[in-house]
Amino acid sequence: MTINNDMLLKILESREQRAVYQNTLIQKHHSSLVSFTLNIPGPEKDSLLFRKIHHEGMSTLQRAINDQTVIVFQESKFLETGPEGYICTNMDGIRLKHLTTHIESTHPLGRVFDFDVFDDQLVKIGRIDIGYSERTCLLCSQNAYICRREQNHSLSELLEKINTMAMDYFE
DSSP: OOOOHHHHHHHHHHHHHHHHHHHHHHHHHTSEEEEEEEOOOSSOOOOHHHHHHHHHHHHHHHHHHHTTSOEEEEEEEEETTEEEEEEEESSOHHHHHHHHHHHHHHSTTTTTEEEEEEOTTSOEEOTGGGTOOOOBOSSSSSBHHHHHHHTOSOHHHHHHHHHHHHHHHHO
């Protein structure tokens, strides 16, 4: 099952709108920002299960931030192109990226979480910037980007893995 042109256009438009919104939030709140989506392959980006996974990621992130500082703004959106979450905080961007990378690396659903961190100057902070390697594939130890580009795994294999992870976690 591949993504049709209509859905691809919606995803690309959603990314553009998200980038504009990210900049607006950072400028409005003069803060670091976490923009949270899910790593979900294929054409279906919104479902009850994906919303439940997203809610768990937002809750985990909120607790982790609130243990260290305050959240100045938070919001979740549920779109056809997938759930989106936004959290603005006065935490330093580098420290915030360490926190989100720790969640992605240790939470049972962390491999599905996709936390993008921006500092208060609109600079995106990546895993490499804080000394981590690129993400590995959900199914093997290869670089996730390379696996996706080379289509090393089928959509059904990837979705089955995500469903299994979620069922194991929520049971």
